[in-house]
Amino acid sequence: MYGLTPHHQQLLRAFITELFEELPRADQRRWAGAYLEGLLTTPGKKTLRRMADTLGASSTASQSLHQFVNASPWQWGPVRDRLAQWVGQRSTPDSLVLDMAYIRKRGNQSCGVHTRYIPGEGVGSCQLALAAMLAGRDHIAPVDWDLHLPGRWLEDPAARTRTRIPDALVPRSAGRQALDLVDAQDPRLTAALPVVGNFSCADGITSLVMGLTRRSREFVLAVPATMLVRTERGNAVPAGQMWGPSRPQYPDHSDRPHGWPTPPAMATAMVRLPLTHATGPECQLMTVRPSNGSRTPQLWLSNVHDRRRMYVLAGRLDDSARLIEVLADRFGLADFEGRSYPGWHHYTTLVSAAYAWSQVSHTYEPA
Structure with missing residues (x-):
């Protein structure tokens, strides 16, 4: 994706004009374009100095790029709305995908950094982000983000002031953040x-x-094995124990549609959430168990009753996991050189725009 042809530069300028037209100042729009081009054309780590060198800009360009992302008071919401519209007009999304991004960080000064378990890596220091993506059969693109802020960040007035966390933000579970x-x-x-x-x-x-x-x-939600569900017999059990050690049976084996990819071992059951003062909605719990038993069975909870469609939609999470890896490896998701809450949102907006444009313009082809 490195090195843009004159044709691609022209297309990128039109994209930047459309995406950032509501930024109030001409210098903001100019540096938005420079930052986006830097993310697209700088190989390796996307540091401010490396991007400035790649752009062939002046010796003060890295400071201007830093100022634009970390201190300039532009609103990221309208830009993300325009990005979603732009992506939607050029694709056929069939789902809104939400996935977690664990962004490893050194030190503890960047907004939201905390120590936690990182799936597949163990305990480490990271920012936990929630990404919203528009996805379809052969495409997926990030269009919105939220940053998880543990209690210590919201309860410490000095930390809130230093990283410019808005006063209105209160502690929220991941589920509440997702709904927002x-x-x-x-x-x-x-x-x-x-x-x-x-x-x-x-x-x-x-x-x-x-x-x-x-x-x-x-x-269609991937859920933990410890989540309690109520069976048709009225028993509340952890979702991971619904089928016990026995081998699940394939659903609808006799009339499975031709071409439906079938996992090694799959089962579904109707369940409800064990609510105290109400009757939970009826949902379908699906499990997929690897044939060799090499990892924990996957579990999904859904109100989609068509099992084929539920399985296909669940596969969008494989796409989102690969996308987050690509954003980190090739578009600088983990390379943000700032500590503020607004700066982080500005940066993830630019990373999302760079990826979306690269896909439509075909300047980058996934491996």
């Missing part, structure tokens, strides 16, 4: 799309399920 992110999307673009989410290591799933149900939204 769903609500933030343009309903004209996403209201009819099912919500597919990876919450296998998250909290607040019950509130998310109930919130999506109240909004009449379809959903």
Whole structure:
């Protein structure tokens, strides 16, 4: 994706004009374009100095890029809305995908950094982000983000002031953050799309399920094995123990549609959430167990009753996991050189724009 042809430079300038037209000052729009081009054309780590050198800019360019991302008071929400519209006009999304991004960090000064378990890596220091993506059969692109802020960041006035965390932000579970992110999307673009989410290591799933149900939204959510569900017999059991050690049976083996990719061992069951003062919505719990037993069975909770469609939508999380790796490896997701809350949101907006444009312009082809 490195090195843009004159034709691509012209296309990129038009994209930048469309995406950032609401930025109030000409210098903001100019540095937005420079930053985006830097993310697209700088090989390796996307540091400010390396991007400035790649752009062939002046010796003060890195400071101007830093100022634009970390201190310039532009609103990222309208830019992300325009990006979602731009992506939606050039693709056919069939789902709104939510996934967790664990962004490794050294030190503890960057906004939201905390020590936690990182899936596949163990305990480490990171920022935990929630990404919203528009996805379809052969495409996926990030269009919105939220940053998880543990209690110590919200309860420490000095930390809030130093990193410019808005006063209105309060502690929220991952489920509540996800629901807020769903609500933030343009309903004209996403209201009819099912919500597919990876919450296998998250909290607040019950509130998310109930919130999506109240909004009449379809959903397919990866959930932890410890999540309690109520069986048709009325027993409350952890989702991971629904089928015990026995081998699950394939659903609808006799009339499985031709071409439906079938996992090694799959089973579904109707369950409800074990609510105290209400009857939870009826959902389908699906498990996929690797044939060699090499990893923990996957679990999804859904109100999509068509099992083929549920399985296909669950596969969007494989796409989102690969996308997050690409954003980190090739688009600088983990390379943000700032510590503030607004700066982080500015940066992830630019990373998302760079990736979306690269896909449509074909300047980068996934491996």
